[in-house]
Amino acid sequence: MAFAVEIEDLTVAYGDKPALWDVDLRVPQGVLMAIVGPNGAGKTTLLKATLGLIKPAAGSVRIHGQPYEQQRRLVAYVPQRSSVDWDFPTTVLDVVMMGRYGQLGWLRRPGRAEREAALAALEQVQMADFAHRQIGQLSGGQQQRVFLARALAQNAEVYFMDEPFQGVDAVTERAIIHVLRKLRAAGKTVVVVHHDLQTVPEYFDQVALINVRRIAAGPVREVFTEANLRATYGGRVALLGANGSAGAVTTPTPAPGD
Amino acid sequence: MELFTDYTLRNVTLGSMLLGAISGLLGCFAVLRRQALLGDAMSHAALPGIALAFLLTGQRDPFTLLLGAAIAALVAALWLLAIVRTSRIKDDAALALILAVFFGFGLVLLSYVQRQPTAAQAGLKSFLFGQAAALVERDLWAMLAIGGPALALIAIFWPQVKLISFDPDVARSLGLPVRRFEVLLTGVLVAAIVIGLQTVGVVLMSAMLIAPAVAARQWTNRLETMVLLAAGFGALAAFIGAWISAQGERLATGPVIVLAMSALTAISLLIAPERGLLWRRWRLMRQWQIGNGE
Amino acid sequence: MLTPQLEVQLIAVIIAAACALPGVFLVLRRMAMLSDAISHTVLLGIVLAYLISNSLASPLLFVGTAAMGVITVWLVEMVSGSRLVREDAAIGLVFPALFSIAVLLISRYTGNIHLDTDSVLLGELAFAPFDRIELLGIDLPRALIFGGGALILNAILLALFYKELKLATFDPALAATLGFSPAIIHYGLMTSVSLTAVTAFDAVGSILVIALMVAPPATAYLLTDRLPRMIGLSVAIGVAAALSGYWVARWFDVSIAGAMATMAGIGFGAAWLFAPQRGIVAQALQHRSRRERFAVQMLTLHLLNHESTGDAAIECHPRHLIEELRWPPAFANAIVRRAEQSGLVRRQGDVLCLTEQGRALARDL
Numbered sequence: 001m002a003f004a005v006e007i008e009d010l011t012v013a014y015g016d017k018p019a020l021w022d023v024d025l026r027v028p029q030g031v032l033m034a035i036v037g038p039n040g041a042g043k044t045t046l047l048k049a050t051l052g053l054i055k056p057a058a059g060s061v062r063i064h065g066q067p068y069e070q071q072r073r074l075v076a077y078v079p080q081r082s083s084v085d086w087d088f089p090t091t092v093l094d095v096v097m098m099g100r101y102g103q104l105g106w107l108r109r110p111g112r113a114e115r116e117a118a119l120a121a122l123e124q125v126q127m128a129d130f131a132h133r134q135i136g137q138l139s140g141g142q143q144q145r146v147f148l149a150r151a152l153a154q155n156a157e158v159y160f161m162d163e164p165f166q167g168v169d170a171v172t173e174r175a176i177i178h179v180l181r182k183l184r185a186a187g188k189t190v191v192v193v194h195h196d197l198q199t200v201p202e203y204f205d206q207v208a209l210i211n212v213r214r215i216a217a218g219p220v221r222e223v224f225t226e227a228n229l230r231a232t233y234g235g236r237v238a239l240l241g242a243n244g245s246a247g248a249v250t251t252p253t254p255a256p257g258d
Numbered sequence: 259m260e261l262f263t264d265y266t267l268r269n270v271t272l273g274s275m276l277l278g279a280i281s282g283l284l285g286c287f288a289v290l291r292r293q294a295l296l297g298d299a300m301s302h303a304a305l306p307g308i309a310l311a312f313l314l315t316g317q318r319d320p321f322t323l324l325l326g327a328a329i330a331a332l333v334a335a336l337w338l339l340a341i342v343r344t345s346r347i348k349d350d351a352a353l354a355l356i357l358a359v360f361f362g363f364g365l366v367l368l369s370y371v372q373r374q375p376t377a378a379q380a381g382l383k384s385f386l387f388g389q390a391a392a393l394v395e396r397d398l399w400a401m402l403a404i405g406g407p408a409l410a411l412i413a414i415f416w417p418q419v420k421l422i423s424f425d426p427d428v429a430r431s432l433g434l435p436v437r438r439f440e441v442l443l444t445g446v447l448v449a450a451i452v453i454g455l456q457t458v459g460v461v462l463m464s465a466m467l468i469a470p471a472v473a474a475r476q477w478t479n480r481l482e483t484m485v486l487l488a489a490g491f492g493a494l495a496a497f498i499g500a501w502i503s504a505q506g507e508r509l510a511t512g513p514v515i516v517l518a519m520s521a522l523t524a525i526s527l528l529i530a531p532e533r534g535l536l537w538r539r540w541r542l543m544r545q546w547q548i549g550n551g552e
Numbered sequence: 553m554l555t556p557q558l559e560v561q562l563i564a565v566i567i568a569a570a571c572a573l574p575g576v577f578l579v580l581r582r583m584a585m586l587s588d589a590i591s592h593t594v595l596l597g598i599v600l601a602y603l604i605s606n607s608l609a610s611p612l613l614f615v616g617t618a619a620m621g622v623i624t625v626w627l628v629e630m631v632s633g634s635r636l637v638r639e640d641a642a643i644g645l646v647f648p649a650l651f652s653i654a655v656l657l658i659s660r661y662t663g664n665i666h667l668d669t670d671s672v673l674l675g676e677l678a679f680a681p682f683d684r685i686e687l688l689g690i691d692l693p694r695a696l697i698f699g700g701g702a703l704i705l706n707a708i709l710l711a712l713f714y715k716e717l718k719l720a721t722f723d724p725a726l727a728a729t730l731g732f733s734p735a736i737i738h739y740g741l742m743t744s745v746s747l748t749a750v751t752a753f754d755a756v757g758s759i760l761v762i763a764l765m766v767a768p769p770a771t772a773y774l775l776t777d778r779l780p781r782m783i784g785l786s787v788a789i790g791v792a793a794a795l796s797g798y799w800v801a802r803w804f805d806v807s808i809a810g811a812m813a814t815m816a817g818i819g820f821g822a823a824w825l826f827a828p829q830r831g832i833v834a835q836a837l838q839h840r841s842r843r844e845r846f847a848v849q850m851l852t853l854h855l856l857n858h859e860s861t862g863d864a865a866i867e868c869h870p871r872h873l874i875e876e877l878r879w880p881p882a883f884a885n886a887i888v889r890r891a892e893q894s895g896l897v898r899r900q901g902d903v904l905c906l907t908e909q910g911r912a913l914a915r916d917l
Contacts, residue, residue, distance in 0.1 A: 021850070077431040089480055292640065295640045347773065357759075359820070465649065467644075469648075513653075520648070
């Protein structure tokens with residue numbers, strides 16, 4: 001099997017506290033994978049360290065068989081919505097065009113090609129009508145779709161998304177899922193940090209259970225079991241499905257912050 | 259108009275407007291990147307650089323002094339970043355500390371300079387509050403020589419600068435050298451500060467960086483328009499300030515410019531379409547009236 | 553009778569202590585830059601009060617300046633509360649405007665009195681002993697009485713409201729639900745900062761007020777984790793900066809206020825570099841030993857993860873550590889040796905294996 005992402009021995013520490021311990025993760029090409037785990041389990045850290053936004057203490061990342069540094073062009077990143085200032089003076093179209101800046105190279109200005117790619121990406125997330133809006137005027141779900149469109153405009157092979165379903169409306173959730181499935185149909189790979197255990201079997205093919213260490217990873221049917229979830233969440237999980245993999249809900253737990 | 263025909267007044271007016279335009283434009287990035295007060299700290303921190311440059315060279319020519327100012331401001335900015343990154347001190351405390359300590363050291367050096375018997379030290383103190391009235395043609399050229407390249411760098415790397423100001427994480431994931439750009443933007447901010455020191459002085463410089471950007475932001479939702487508007491506001495405030503202070507005997511140009519800029523900002527915050535406080539209230543009332551009418 | 557020299561030092565020490573008390577909470581509440589704003593805008597309060605009362609000694613001065621400090625904070629909050637401007641930019645908008653008004657009023661209306669703009673920033677500590685008033689029949693420098701007043705006031709406020717300040721600083725939401733209005737505590741603190749600033753301002757200048765309010769608490773914050781100790785240390789550090797600054801200024805014949813600010817900065821720099829646990833040097837040393845301990849743990853965990861899989865022969869080879877964990881060869885060898893010595897790992901031919909002890913450690917991580 002060809003792997004889109006191969007993470008080996010990834011270890012990240014914040015001061016004294018290890019955030020990720022020796023995580024190995026392989027993501028086959030053309031799948032939707034959820035990264036799941038309790039708050040503070042290092043899900044976002046895993047994403048950021050994979051993308052080189054945090055310097056790992058150890059470990060390596062390969063994208064389509066080559067070291068990540070040489071394959072940046074193949075990777076698109078959708079950060080959490082809260083990571084930017086939405087009062088920044090710029091339009092929806094402008095933000096989506098930023099996805100093309102990596103390919104743009106120095107000194108060249110974004111032109112017609114970038115504009116068209118951006119508009120096409122907005123079309124895919126049903127946001128074309130909003131192209132000339134200021135980004136601060138959007139709802140949370142619309143902001144999320146703009147971020148998704150920016151990643152789509154990159155025309156990458158592998159997509160990393162940090163909690164794209166966090167606090168969005170039902171329309172946006174369906175739109176995002178629709179886009180994810182289209183990406184999979186086109187042979188792309190998508191890795192999503194995800195919070196809602198109930199929707200994992202419905203939305204994703206593969207799942208990685210993370211709690212500082214990798215608990216388990218693989219096809220949802222095999223891996224998304226009560227035993228593994230208990231190992232990940234420390235017994236704070238109540239499973240509804242009789243067979244242990246149909247669905248699960250987290251009981252409210254005090255969140256120490258991610 | 260006398261402001262442009264009289265030689266001295268022309269230098270004051272043009273010099274102030276040049277400063278207003280350059281610092282207004284470059285200040286936009288400081289405000290958008292949540293570093294509004296870094297400008298304040300760095301302009302205070304420039305003082306020991308000016309005094310040291312004078313002590314070491316004995317020169318009072320603007321290039322030497324401003325180079326000293328720039329170096330001191332950069333050292334301050336680097337130390338500040340190091341403190342925030344390596345310790346539990348938060349940026350507000352680090353800013354206040356750097357500002358006061360560097361400025362205090364600057365005062366120590368100034369008081370030392372003032373005991374020197376040479377006459378050349380006269381005027382160093384004008385950097386505290388600025389002395390627009392003393393601007394000569396040479397100073398204008400110095401402003402252009404420092405501000406021109408800074409503006410050119412922003413223009414050349416416009417798409418990258420824009421992306422990094424908005425979303426540095428994604429910029430890094432796209433492979434842009436974000437660190438280097440952050441250094442560039444800090445350097446550009448230093449350039450803007452250095453230009454303003456002679457005219458409005460270290461204490462009021464931060465207003466010339468922050469106020470035009472805040473005012474401009476209210477009128478537009480596009481970064482391109484915002485930076486040009488900020489430059490325009492800065493120049494306009496400088497013109498008004500130079501004009502008013504030319505009328506009265508005891509009206510220092512720097513504070514008048516800052517007040518004019520503050521007034522422009524206050525007006526913008528109140529009446530700018532879509533965002534202004536009064537504008538929003540007016541629209542709310544209209545909606546209410548329409549709602550009642552139906 | 554004290555000599556002027558001793559009096560100057562006494563004034564400096566008292567002002568340093570008075571500044572350090574509210575400064576601790578400014579630093580902890582992340583509001584240090586408000587001291588910058590307030591120490592500039594109290595000038596406007598002084599000027600306005602002077603223009604009304606025509607005297608620099610009237611009680612109106614205190615009322616006016618304390619009010620101006622509170623107005624400054626209120627303006628900053630109003631501007632940032634409009635959500636059109638972030639708080640840091642709001643500070644940078646408000647205080648230069650108010651300060652400009654003050655500077656213009658001074659140059660236009662007050663002309664030649666000693667309220668010139670230089671002394672605003674520098675202060676005139678050396679002249680403080682010559683400005684005297686009588687209190688209870690004792691002839692004392694004005695700055696000493698005012699500074700002492702500020703110190704006593706701040707100490708009393710701190711003693712009375714210590715619990716509330718502490719709670720509102722660390723958990724404003726809890727404080728509010730318990731019935732301590734965070735707004736009252738906030739404005740109370742700001743009033744105390746303004747009053748301290750105005751008493752200190754005349755003698756030591758606005759910049760030294762900022763230095764004395766922020767630098768000693770920031771230094772203390774690097775040295776301790778406990779609030780009472782931080783308060784005590786801040787006062788001690790402020791006093792030390794004031795005294796050493798005075799003697800440095802005397803020695804080199806330079807600005808006293810500037811020298812005190814410089815000494816406060818040097819004190820902070822020393823703590824930043826050499827603080828026992830949080831200093832740069834201590835951190836570097838800890839980092840090194842932690843890196844090694846961490847690496848040994850990582851090694852055991854890595855071996856545990858691959859123990860049962862088929863690729864153990866590759867994954868558990870020492871060469872693999874160099875290639876995959878990106879450890880430099882010398883470091884990898886040192887770590888393996890350390891792990892072997894601690895009885896966590898043993899060699900089986902070319903392959904590294906966990907001992908029972910190593911397995912237990914890896915499972916516990």
